[in-house]
Amino acid sequence: MLSSMILGRYIPGDSVIHKMDPRSKIIMTVLFMAIVFMANNTLTYAALILFVLFVLALAKLNPIFVIKGLKIVFVLLIFTFLMHLFLTKGGTVLIDAGWFTIESEGIVRGVFIGTRLVMLVVITTIMTLTTSPISLTDAIEKMAHPLKKIKVPVHEIAMMMSISLRFIPTLMDETDKIIKAQSSRGSTFMTGKVKDRIKALLPIIIPLFVSAFQRAEDMAIAMEVRGYTGGEGRTSFRVLKWTFKDTLGIIFVILFGVLVWWLRT
Amino acid sequence: MNILIDDVSVTYQPKTPFQYHALKNISTEFRTGKFYGIVGQTGSGKSTLVQLLNGLILPTTGTVKIDDLELKRRTKYKMIHEVRKYIGIVFQFPEHQLFEETVLKDVMFGPMNMGVSEKDAQTRALHYLNELHVDPALYEKSPFDLSGGQMRKVALAGILAMEPKVLILDEPTAGLDPSSHKETMELFKRLREELKLTIILVTHDMNDVFEYSDEVRILEAGRIVESGPTEDILTDQKLLERYSLNLPDVVRLSHDLIRKGHTIDKIPKSIDEFIVEWRLRDA
Numbered sequence: 001m002l003s004s005m006i007l008g009r010y011i012p013g014d015s016v017i018h019k020m021d022p023r024s025k026i027i028m029t030v031l032f033m034a035i036v037f038m039a040n041n042t043l044t045y046a047a048l049i050l051f052v053l054f055v056l057a058l059a060k061l062n063p064i065f066v067i068k069g070l071k072i073v074f075v076l077l078i079f080t081f082l083m084h085l086f087l088t089k090g091g092t093v094l095i096d097a098g099w100f101t102i103e104s105e106g107i108v109r110g111v112f113i114g115t116r117l118v119m120l121v122v123i124t125t126i127m128t129l130t131t132s133p134i135s136l137t138d139a140i141e142k143m144a145h146p147l148k149k150i151k152v153p154v155h156e157i158a159m160m161m162s163i164s165l166r167f168i169p170t171l172m173d174e175t176d177k178i179i180k181a182q183s184s185r186g187s188t189f190m191t192g193k194v195k196d197r198i199k200a201l202l203p204i205i206i207p208l209f210v211s212a213f214q215r216a217e218d219m220a221i222a223m224e225v226r227g228y229t230g231g232e233g234r235t236s237f238r239v240l241k242w243t244f245k246d247t248l249g250i251i252f253v254i255l256f257g258v259l260v261w262w263l264r265t
Numbered sequence: 266m267n268i269l270i271d272d273v274s275v276t277y278q279p280k281t282p283f284q285y286h287a288l289k290n291i292s293t294e295f296r297t298g299k300f301y302g303i304v305g306q307t308g309s310g311k312s313t314l315v316q317l318l319n320g321l322i323l324p325t326t327g328t329v330k331i332d333d334l335e336l337k338r339r340t341k342y343k344m345i346h347e348v349r350k351y352i353g354i355v356f357q358f359p360e361h362q363l364f365e366e367t368v369l370k371d372v373m374f375g376p377m378n379m380g381v382s383e384k385d386a387q388t389r390a391l392h393y394l395n396e397l398h399v400d401p402a403l404y405e406k407s408p409f410d411l412s413g414g415q416m417r418k419v420a421l422a423g424i425l426a427m428e429p430k431v432l433i434l435d436e437p438t439a440g441l442d443p444s445s446h447k448e449t450m451e452l453f454k455r456l457r458e459e460l461k462l463t464i465i466l467v468t469h470d471m472n473d474v475f476e477y478s479d480e481v482r483i484l485e486a487g488r489i490v491e492s493g494p495t496e497d498i499l500t501d502q503k504l505l506e507r508y509s510l511n512l513p514d515v516v517r518l519s520h521d522l523i524r525k526g527h528t529i530d531k532i533p534k535s536i537d538e539f540i541v542e543w544r545l546r547d548a
């Protein structure tokens with residue numbers, strides 16, 4: 001159930017997209033998001049879809065796998081579509097049932113906004129699927145560096161982010177283990193009345209918290225004994241390297257933006 | 266209880282890039298009252314195999330039969346719950362499963378989930394805590410105030426209080442010092458004799474397998490590649506080398522001495538036993 005979810009997951013690989021600098025990937029993603037909001041007719045939306053499929057191919061990701069992994073998002077998608085279907089008025093009236101009408105503009109808007117949503121989710125998913133969480137936070141730290149001038153604790157925030165990201169898989173494993181241990185003891189949090197199910201969560205949550213705090217404490221001690229005192233003067237083990245393909249990628253996205261601008265009505 | 270595994274395969278995360286065939290067409294049997302050792306390289310599927318036995322993982326194909334209870338791909342939760350009454354698992358670091366306010370309540374958690382009355386659960390809890398030599402002064406304390414070793418005993422009592430017929434141990438001695446290690450293993454041996462348990466031990470410690478088990482199953486890359494009596498398999502150096510496993514220390518020592526011309530009729534079960542016999546011989 002949880003295992004097929006790919007939101008926020010990273011799959012190591014060797015595609016061009018994997019090898020790009022995380023900073024350029026963030027910039028390209030943001031640019032693409034802006035472009036998504038420029039699209040306003042069939043042609044531009046079609047261009048967006050083609051572009052995303054092209055990027056998926058470059059990243060050597062199977063579109064079917066990505067779509068399947070984003071099942072949860074589709075609930076949101078259907079909701080958006082239905083909202084537009086019933087609430088947007090204009091065009092010809094297709095169905096008139098007295099207390100509600102469905103008009104052609106509603107369908108068009110529903111499809112467009114739905115596509116927009118999917119494109120936004122898929123492109124950010126491509127970014128996280130192809131970039132390790134650690135390099136993402138590295139990139140964010142580098143890019144937010146100027147904010148230090150106005151006393152934003154950039155390094156500390158980035159450190160917190162990378163520690164949290166680092167522990168997500170560990171905690172998932174831990175949860176899995178504890179669920180298994182308690183299930184073996186006959187704990188039934190999958191069946192029964194809602195009240196019973198909530199009660200059955202305690203045997204899972206309590207050990208999880210205990211071990212999370214234990215880990216946090218161990219981590220703090222380990223950092224302290226190794227002389228961690230914050231970001232001042234720290235160098236990085238993984239050095240981010242901006243290459244020609246990063247520049248090229250950004251130019252390509254900008255050109256695509258120009259194309260969409262030209263095609264929109 | 267006899268356990269029969271019939272042509273079982275397990276695939277993790279099917280139809281994703283993470284897809285992994287952890288067990289491939291496994292068939293084997295575990296019989297009442299015996300002590301089994303399961304060995305194999307890391308990642309060979311040992312934990313997956315034992316989790317099949319109490320429905321924590323269901324077979325992707327094939328059947329697990331526990332007497333007349335069956336576990337299959339789409340077995341209903343009710344049946345799985347039934348199976349868990351008879352098959353208890355002690356995981357690595359079992360102390361991580363403690364959560365109740367007091368030690369006594371924590372031990373009562375399992376039996377009460379299985380429909381045992383509060384009064385009976387308490388009787389059982391007291392019995393097994395006593396059996397494991399947990400100091401009665403600790404019964405009303407929070408389990409989180411205990412030492413690591415005490416926590417582990419309480420967790421173990423929590424499983425024994427469910428009075429399973431089959432006890433599965435997945436690396437139960439990981440992270441213990443040598444004397445606690447010995448104590449824990451002796452405890453399992455004693456429990457087995459007193460309660461007539463079937464024991465299935467997953468471990469990397471070949472000495473333990475040789476000393477305590479009757480039969481061995483060797484796993485490699487999701488397949489059972491050898492199965493048979495412990496004294497046959499764990500004394501066969503060629504065979505063990507094929508699966509990158511070591512000979513038990515006492516077997517290695519005995520083989521060396523035999524090669525040097527000493528006669529050893531029956532290889533002792535452990536180094537300790539060996540020393541005792543060797544000294545008797547000199548006397």
Ligand SMILES: Nc1ncnc2c1ncn2[C@@H]1O[C@H](COP(=O)(O)OP(=O)(O)OP(=O)(O)O)[C@@H](O)[C@H]1O
Pocket residue numbers: 277278283285287305306307308309310311312313314
């Ligand atoms: N949830 C999961 N998703 C995908 N693969 C998994 C999952 N759990 C286990 N595996 C894989 O299945 C294989 C068998 O795992 P298992 O835990 O049974 O090995 P093991 O023999 O117990 O190893 P160890 O001696 O390290 O405990 C491993 O290669 C592991 O990576």
Ligand SMILES: [Mg+2]
Pocket residue numbers: 311312313435
């Ligand atoms: Mg294991």
